[in-house]
Amino acid sequence: MLELRNVTAAYGNIQVLHTIDLTIHAGEIITLIGANGAGKSTTLMAISGIVPIRSGKILFEGEPIQKLAPEKLVAMGICQVPEGRHIFPALTVQENLDMGAFLRTDTDAIKDDFDYVFSLFPILAERRHQDGGTLSGGEQQMLAMSRALMARPKLLLLDEPSMGLAPLIIKQIFDIIVKINKEHNTTIFLVEQNANQALHIANRGYVIENGVITISDTAENLLKNQDIKKAYLGI
Amino acid sequence: MSKVILDVKGLTMNFGGIKAIDTVDLTVRSGEIVALIGPNGAGKTTFFNCLTGIYTPSFGDITLRHARKNQETRLNGMKPNKITEKGMARTFQNIRLFPTMSVLENVMIGRHCRTRSGIIGAIFRNPAAKREEEEIVEMSYGILKKIGLHKQVNEEARNLPYGAQRRLEIGRALATEPFLLLLDEPAAGMNPKETEALVELIRRICKEGHSVLLIEHDMKLVMSLSDKIVVMDYGKKIAQGTPIEVRSNPAVIKAYLGEDVDDA
Ligand SMILES: Nc1ncnc2c1ncn2[C@@H]1O[C@H](COP(=O)(O)OP(=O)(O)OP(=O)(O)O)[C@@H](O)[C@H]1O
Ligand SMILES: Nc1ncnc2c1ncn2[C@@H]1O[C@H](COP(=O)(O)OP(=O)(O)OP(=O)(O)O)[C@@H](O)[C@H]1O
Ligand SMILES: [Mg+2]
Ligand SMILES: [Mg+2]
Numbered sequence: 001m002l003e004l005r006n007v008t009a010a011y012g013n014i015q016v017l018h019t020i021d022l023t024i025h026a027g028e029i030i031t032l033i034g035a036n037g038a039g040k041s042t043t044l045m046a047i048s049g050i051v052p053i054r055s056g057k058i059l060f061e062g063e064p065i066q067k068l069a070p071e072k073l074v075a076m077g078i079c080q081v082p083e084g085r086h087i088f089p090a091l092t093v094q095e096n097l098d099m100g101a102f103l104r105t106d107t108d109a110i111k112d113d114f115d116y117v118f119s120l121f122p123i124l125a126e127r128r129h130q131d132g133g134t135l136s137g138g139e140q141q142m143l144a145m146s147r148a149l150m151a152r153p154k155l156l157l158l159d160e161p162s163m164g165l166a167p168l169i170i171k172q173i174f175d176i177i178v179k180i181n182k183e184h185n186t187t188i189f190l191v192e193q194n195a196n197q198a199l200h201i202a203n204r205g206y207v208i209e210n211g212v213i214t215i216s217d218t219a220e221n222l223l224k225n226q227d228i229k230k231a232y233l234g235i
Numbered sequence: 236m237s238k239v240i241l242d243v244k245g246l247t248m249n250f251g252g253i254k255a256i257d258t259v260d261l262t263v264r265s266g267e268i269v270a271l272i273g274p275n276g277a278g279k280t281t282f283f284n285c286l287t288g289i290y291t292p293s294f295g296d297i298t299l300r301h302a303r304k305n306q307e308t309r310l311n312g313m314k315p316n317k318i319t320e321k322g323m324a325r326t327f328q329n330i331r332l333f334p335t336m337s338v339l340e341n342v343m344i345g346r347h348c349r350t351r352s353g354i355i356g357a358i359f360r361n362p363a364a365k366r367e368e369e370e371i372v373e374m375s376y377g378i379l380k381k382i383g384l385h386k387q388v389n390e391e392a393r394n395l396p397y398g399a400q401r402r403l404e405i406g407r408a409l410a411t412e413p414f415l416l417l418l419d420e421p422a423a424g425m426n427p428k429e430t431e432a433l434v435e436l437i438r439r440i441c442k443e444g445h446s447v448l449l450i451e452h453d454m455k456l457v458m459s460l461s462d463k464i465v466v467m468d469y470g471k472k473i474a475q476g477t478p479i480e481v482r483s484n485p486a487v488i489k490a491y492l493g494e495d496v497d498d499a
Contacts, residue, residue, distance in 0.1 A: 011394070036429060037396030083397070083424070123276055134250075137328045137420065138275025138452075164328070164423050166274045166452055168493040193426040232426060 001026040001187055002047065002155060007056035007066075009046050016042050017211045020056070024155070029181050029188040031198040031219070033232050034208035040191040041083050043208065044157045047189070048080040049073050060155070075103055077154030081144050081161060083191075089133025093124055096132050096143055100150030110150070117146035120176055137164040145173070149180065155187045156180070162194050170194070174201050195232045199223050207232075237265040240302050240415055240446060241286075241323075246295035248281055248470075255281040257470040258295070263415065265302045268437065268447045270457045273467035274491050279450045280328055282467070283417055287325050288315040299323055302414035302446065324408040325417035328450075330400050332407070334393035338384055341392050341403055342375040345410030375410060382406045382436060397424040402436070409440070416440065418449040422456050430456055454492065458482060466491065 002024040009017040016039050024030050034040050045051040047058060049070040058066040065073060087096050097117065101110045118125040121142040127135060132143060141164050148156060158177070162170045178201050180186045192198035199205055199219045207215035207228065215222070222228050241263040248256040256278045263269045271279050285292045288310065297310040299321055308321050324345075332341050379385040382402045387395065392403060401421055408416055421437070422430045434456055441447055451457050457464065457478070464481040466474040468490045474481055481487055488494065 014394075035426065036398040127276075136276040136280060137423075142275070160424060164275075164420060164452065166491055167454055168491060169275060170452075171493060193424060195426070231428070 001061060002189070003057075003059040004043075004047070005057045005059070007043075007046060007058060008054045009042055009051055010054055011051075015054075015211065017046065017053075020046075020208075020211070020213055022206050022213060022216070024187060024189060026154075026187055027181070027185055028204065029177065029190065029202045031190045031192060031195070031202040031205045032208055033192075033195045033198070033205055033222075033228070035231075038208045039211040040208060041159055042211075044080060044159050044189070044191060045082075048078055048157055050080075074151060074153075078157065079148045079151045079153035079155070080157040081148045081159060083159040083163070087132040087135075087140050087143050087147065089131065091132055093128050093130060093132060093135070093143060096147050097150050100147035101152075104150075104152065109152075113150055113152065117149055120172075121146060138166060138169065141165055142169075145176075152184065153186060155189065158188065158190045158192075160192060161190070162192060162197075170197070174198075177201060195228075196223075237267070238300065238302070239263070240265050240300050241448065242296075242298040242300070243286070244296045244298075246282065246285060246297065247293045248278070248285055248290060249293045254470045256285065256292075256467075259467065259470075259472045261465050261472070263446055263448050265414075265446055266441070266444075267462045268441055268449070268460050270461040270464045271448065271450050271467065272452070272454075272457060272464060272491065273473075277467040278470045279467060280419055283325060283419055283450065286310065286318075286417065287323070288313050288318045299415070302444070319411050319413070322412070322414045323417065324411045324413035324415075326401075326404040326408050326419055326421060328419040328423070330397075330404060332392040332400060332403060335391055337389050338379065338392055338395070338403060339372070339375055339388040342378050342406045342410050343371050345407035346371045346375055375406075378406045378409050381409075381439070383432075398426075398429045401425065402433070405436070405440075409445075413445060415446050415448065418447065418451075420450055420452065422451055422453045434460055454482075 004020050004022045007017060007020040020043060032040050042051055046053050049068055053066050057064055104110055123139055124142055124146060145161055162173050174197055177188055181188050190198055199222055202219040205219050205222045206213050239262050243261040246256055246259045273279055284290045286297055291312050299310055300307045301322055310318055379388060382405060384399060384403060422433055430453060437447060437460060461478055464478060465472060466481060466487050474484045474487050
């Protein structure tokens with residue numbers, strides 16, 4: 001479904017991604033692991049068109065997408081939940097969710113999806129008419145995730161979705177990721193500091209160090225890998 | 236027992252119909268690390284916002300007693316910068332650095348609240364102000380060393396990885412020379428290794444004579460650092476005690492921790 005070939009990216013004249021190669025098949029859950037500053041967010045933003053790439057190719061369902069604008073990519077079915085919850089602060093919870101669904105025309109299904117996200121996060125239903133900017137940090141994180149779900153993406157890019165959430169809700173977030181992957185057949189590309197839990201729900205994983213992919217393996221093998229345990233799992 | 240430096244009594248904060256905080260009591264003693272935990276939306280950040288003058292509480296009393304001086308201040312309704320001058324500083328849940336300023340400048344900004352000639356002096360550059368400015372640079376560099384960012388003094392804050400930005404926020408708060416430091420989710424966005432380093436940093440800060448009140452969802456950090464934990468749910472205090480007491484409290488497990496806390 002998605003292929004990155006020899007992708008490089010830079011901020012100004014500092015190169016951050018050197019030759020990124022990775023492949024994601026439809027229906028998979030893939031996770032990208034790496035230290036702070038390794039280039040995980042930049043990789044996601046390169047895919048979703050927010051950071052332009054310097055060289056290489058990004059193919060989505062066989063088509064090159066590296067020159068397309070973010071809006072175009074959303075219309076094609078690629079949706080990102082950015083790190084640090086960028087919701088619309090002056091819009092209400094309801095309006096934020098409307099924005100997620102704004103490219104859709106299937107009114108009935110949209111209504112069902114509203115019910116669906118409110119059942120996932122009941123607190124958002126309670127806060128429906130409150131401005132996004134006055135929500136608590138965790139409530140904003142839930143809203144960012146829900147807004148992405150409202151777009152019904154084919155490929156969902158998640159940048160640290162568990163950040164700022166209570167322990168009980170974190171468990172729930174990973175359950176939700178598995179659920180939408182199974183029920184809606186949404187392909188997932190997941191970046192998480194909580195690498196342990198991410199690997200437990202992923203099919204495969206990649207390790208990125210200083211902008212280079214150094215390891216690609218099944219999640220099962222990565223969980224057993226001693227170097228990975230030491231470096232990223234805090235065990 | 237050591238002296239009570241923060242004494243909050245019956246704190247209540249209403250937003251329209253929502254009681255974000257409902258008659259909460261909390262104390263911090265000199266030298267303590269106290270954690271404030273609870274579900275998303277429980278009212279923790281709102282509690283900090285009341286303490287630091289961002290909101291004026293609907294009811295209740297907030298008293299700050301200086302750890303060393305014989306000085307007691309009622310904080311209700313005071314302006315944020317006045318509260319910082321009294322010796323209490325904070326970091327924010329969403330990072331609030333000056334993104335295009337250098338790492339060093341971000342710390343120096345914190346320091347300006349403490350100096351006599353302050354910003355004006357820095358502009359007019361009389362000799363006293365010049366010496367003071369030099370001291371600020373030296374002192375800020377010392378703080379950067381402490382938080383492990385002294386090799387990035389000239390880097391723009393926005394270019395730092397997320398975890399480093401969080402440490403820089405702590406550095407900026409330290410520059411105001413607080414005796415009580417409030418941290419809102421300092422470990423958010425950090426991986427397990429960086430969180431370990433943060434735990435060490437907070438311990439060191441505490442050894443140097445600062446007391447700490449922190450909000451955090453990382454239970455490994457909370458359980459290993461805290462002398463005392465206060466738990467909120469729906470605006471109310473539902474529990475208080477040592478880490479061992481709190482982690483086995485059924486109400487806390489039900490509302491917040493879930494059954495398997497060990498791998499948190
Ligand atoms: N807007 C920017 N301008 C300049 N440099 C940047 C910018 N954003 C990120 N960088 C730099 O690019 C590198 C990769 O950053 P990126 O955000 O992709 O890392 P990450 O793996 O997501 O880290 P984290 O775990 O902290 O989220 C880092 O060295 C960072 O300092
Ligand atoms: N200005 C406001 N107007 C209306 N409601 C508000 C306002 N500020 C906060 N709230 C509500 O008050 C509750 C408490 O918010 P607060 O930010 O204190 O939570 P928190 O305990 O810090 O949660 P988190 O762990 O998610 O950061 C939330 O449900 C929030 O939506
Ligand atoms: Mg990132
Ligand atoms: Mg909060």
